[in-house]
Amino acid sequence: MIRADSLAVRIGRALLLDGVDLTVAPGRFTAVIGPNGAGKSTLLRCLAGEIAPASGRVTLDGTPIAGWDLVALARRRAVLPQQVTLDFPLTVREVVTLGRGPHRGVADAAADRRAVDAALDAADVAFLADRSYPSLSGGEQQRVQFARALAQLGGAAAAAAPTYLLLDEPTASLDLAHQSAVLRVARGLADAGTGVLAILHDLNQAARFADEIVLLRRGRVFAAGPPAGVLTAATVEAVFGCPVEIVSHPKSDRPFLVPL
Template sequence: MLGKLLARRAREVPAPPVPGQAYAEADGVTVRYGPATVLDGVSLTAPAGEVLALVGPNGAGKSTLLAALAGDLALAAGGVRVAGRPSTAWSAAELARRRAVLPQSAALAFPFAVEEVVRMGRAPWAGTPAEARDDQAVAAAMRATDVTRFAGRPFPALSGGERARVALARVLAQETALLLLDEPTAALDLRHQELVLRICRERAAAGTAVVIVLHDLGLAAAYADRVAVLHAGRRAAHGPPADVLTADLLSRVYRQPVEVLAHPRTGTPLVVPLRDVGGG
């Protein structure tokens, strides 16, 4: 009887999130790798319907925090909740139907065709009613990321930027209420950077909680509802971009003097490094 109950639960389709609900939560998360403390008591929430950008210098703990929110790391202290429950309370299949993760790099050992790679995102829904959406979800994800014309090409034959967009399409095809994206714009040209961030905004408007690691502070300011600045494994600031992206904070955290201007049309913060470029 218990086995049947667990099997039925494993095939359940999650209820859609409530707008504004804290869909992913980190509570005093500490992560250590050997003697090194990579995250030190970090707390934040990712509400449904919002884009949360994680920014900070190299080594600040951004990718580690994203992995912790995904439930993929053992914590030295603190806890993570996804969809109102501790991440450790979900089975791997249940967690995969609630959050999708885009790592920094996408590598495949075999030359799968692009459409096959994107279809891998539908694996968590096998045996559930949502399986009927597989073809529709795959086609929509490829269309959104501008990779439909590559459908039959081997994944390794693509450029770095093309592979990055296919990897994002796989994550989008998974159709989860939480998207965790680690530097999805790093290998992309200007047009496709904007495309990816527009997708994030569209998913948030549809109720998804989006957490995205970014190095481009301009993109974070323009597209995120909230920004969390990490520094040396701790949360240095968290809030709306206009409140968080200040010259004093960023100059201290990045150890690079900056000034923050207002975009002449939108008013969003523009972070400009102060440079000594004079000659003579």
């Protein structure tokens, strides 16, 4: 389990996170939502071990993230950041294969190929495998980076202990079909035992796919729990300043938000 306890992050006088508690559990999909500037990406970077909090701590299986060997940590958790800058003329397959780096010496070449092929298929970029990465559109590059993260967690080498996938706005720049496709893959990973955390702006997508929603406002947890408990009309208007009506989704028991 990835656990955050009383996280606080400061930059100068600005308090970006203030006493945030959160868990990413195996087999669970957690969506983090909130207005712009609420601290969502800062929280994900803390969970990933990219930045150290001013106070509080992040642990994986009870061990502080900072105490993990970097390669061992990379075998357990993969991160998809908001933006990835890569200008080298690598092919799509080569970019996705970069995700297998932590498994060198543990997985054989055949296992690496299977993990890469499965990731290309899951992200719907197999038909782009031989294309130069810089030549792709922004949405295509986003899907390739998603495939790289999937390849990092794939294969027999990652199966000995629970794995974790941290996604920062994974649907940004994607068309409608691929937004749902990416989140369906993430949901399937959670159903198979991976702990998934995704920062999402689409509240209806969060309601549709997540087991738990954590709503941030001004660096603090405003509400957390199942979608129906967090996404109430009063809560959404209080945090986002947008009145909504909550109706029943026609094909599920999940809430559906209609802006008024």
